Amino acid sequence: MTEQTPIAVIGGTGAEGGGLALRLAHAGRRVIIGGRDACRAAEAAEAINATIGAERASGASSTEAAAQAGVILLTVPYSAQRATALALADQLQGKVLIDATVPLMPPKVGRVQLPVGGSAVATLQEELGAGVKVVAAFQNVSAHHLRDLDHPVDCDVLGCADDAEAAGIAVDLAQAMGLRAFHAGPVANSAAVEAMTSLLISINRRYKSPGSGLRITGV
Amino acid sequence: MTEQTPIAVIGGTGAEGGGLALRLAHAGRRVIIGGRDACRAAEAAEAINATIGAERASGASSTEAAAQAGVILLTVPYSAQRATALALADQLQGKVLIDATVPLMPPKVGRVQLPVGGSAVATLQEELGAGVKVVAAFQNVSAHHLRDLDHPVDCDVLGCADDAEAAGIAVDLAQAMGLRAFHAGPVANSAAVEAMTSLLISINRRYKSPGSGLRITGV
Numbered sequence: 268m269t270e271q272t273p274i275a276v277i278g279g280t281g282a283e284g285g286g287l288a289l290r291l292a293h294a295g296r297r298v299i300i301g302g303r304d305a306c307r308a309a310e311a312a313e314a315i316n317a318t319i320g321a322e323r324a325s326g327a328s329s330t331e332a333a334a335q336a337g338v339i340l341l342t343v344p345y346s347a348q349r350a351t352a353l354a355l356a357d358q359l360q361g362k363v364l365i366d367a368t369v370p371l372m373p374p375k376v377g378r379v380q381l382p383v384g385g386s387a388v389a390t391l392q393e394e395l396g397a398g399v400k401v402v403a404a405f406q407n408v409s410a411h412h413l414r415d416l417d418h419p420v421d422c423d424v425l426g427c428a429d430d431a432e433a434a435g436i437a438v439d440l441a442q443a444m445g446l447r448a449f450h451a452g453p454v455a456n457s458a459a460v461e462a463m464t465s466l467l468i469s470i471n472r473r474y475k476s477p478g479s480g481l482r483i484t485g486v
Numbered sequence: 487m488t489e490q491t492p493i494a495v496i497g498g499t500g501a502e503g504g505g506l507a508l509r510l511a512h513a514g515r516r517v518i519i520g521g522r523d524a525c526r527a528a529e530a531a532e533a534i535n536a537t538i539g540a541e542r543a544s545g546a547s548s549t550e551a552a553a554q555a556g557v558i559l560l561t562v563p564y565s566a567q568r569a570t571a572l573a574l575a576d577q578l579q580g581k582v583l584i585d586a587t588v589p590l591m592p593p594k595v596g597r598v599q600l601p602v603g604g605s606a607v608a609t610l611q612e613e614l615g616a617g618v619k620v621v622a623a624f625q626n627v628s629a630h631h632l633r634d635l636d637h638p639v640d641c642d643v644l645g646c647a648d649d650a651e652a653a654g655i656a657v658d659l660a661q662a663m664g665l666r667a668f669h670a671g672p673v674a675n676s677a678a679v680e681a682m683t684s685l686l687i688s689i690n691r692r693y694k695s696p697g698s699g700l701r702i703t704g705v
Contacts, residue, residue, distance in 0.1 A: 477704070
């Protein structure tokens with residue numbers, strides 16, 4: 268991909284996806300917000316353009332957004348992850364899907380409850396097959412901090428993928444957004460990163476933090 | 487427990503347990519190294535006393551060490567965890583067991599391979615029952631860094647336990663050893679911390695680090 272390759276953010280009308288889309292557009296990337304409601308997606312895109320003072324974001328249906336993009340970010344709730352991704356399977360073929368899904372199971376979101384297979388993203392990679400290169404990333408980054416462009420994000424991105432080139436694309440995008448990022452092993456390693464999100468929520472509550480994160484040391 | 491409560495380190499003849507025992511003794515705690523071979527345990531204790539220049543460590547069989555201690559640290563390989571702990575069940579009753587076990591499954595130790603149930607430590611808590619208060623902790627701390635007393639350990643300790651008082655004991659011990667530590671939720675959350683160890687090993691290899699760690703931010 269080049270810097271001009273459009274990036275679709277499916278679920279970009281939500282808090283996490285909106286924050287990632289804002290940071291990407293602010294970093295000079297073309298972003299297509301994809302939503303079930305194309306009008307709401309266009310509104311979210313307009314809000315991003317107004318914030319950054321440039322026309323880099325547009326809105327579309329999820330299908331349109333995925334079809335036009337070279338790289339697709341998936342940022343929907345766990346309950347919608349599988350159905351949303353499988354509905355876009357045709358549009359995803361030959362592309363990189365960066366999946367930020369965390370398998371939180373309300374009401375006990377501060378307790379690690381592993382999904383069947385251990386990782387929601389690794390399971391999706393299996394279902395989509397080798398034609399789609401899935402990278403797990405951005406699960407631990409606070410939406411709250413992403414949306415505040417003046418706030419440096421004190422949390423590393425751990426990109427887990429079986430395909431090194433795909434992992435590199437996620438790492439590059441994170442770095443363009445001002446985040447430190449690592450290729451952290453195969454997509455199976457996403458189980459650790461997904462589960463850490465519940466642990467961080469537990470720490471937020473006990474230590475009254477608005478949004479804890481994690482950093483890798485010693486590298 | 488008081489500062490005079492002896493702490494048993496089962497597996498303290500190994501690298502990780504030896505490092506934890508050294509740091510505890512250096513912090514002024516009484517330590518009993520427990521091993522299958524009481525002679526080797528006594529030798530390991532002597533080496534610690536020589537390093538710190540004080541007589542705070544002694545050696546014993548694992549059964550003796552657990553019987554004499556108020557708090558027991560378990561630092562044996564995953565393959566020995568269950569059998570070692572269950573053999574000490576009588577000595578552990580009414581006490582706190584701090585379990586540093588990581589379910590690494592050679593040869594693919596840089597790939598997250600979740601044990602049945604997701605967490606090796608949570609499974610042990612279930613098997614031991616409510617009479618033993620199990621805390622998962624110290625899984626990510628590099629043995630290499632622990633053994634070098636001049637080296638500050640740049641890695642947080644995440645203590646996961648269903649019993650808040652037991653978690654607090656593990657947090658206090660870690661802090662006495664100069665480490666930053668958090669109560670990170672129920673013992674189920676140990677699944678995240680255990681799995682992170684494989685992810686850190688993967689990062690060590692890819693980025694040529696002698697021992698990466700992790701820090702919690704925003705707290």
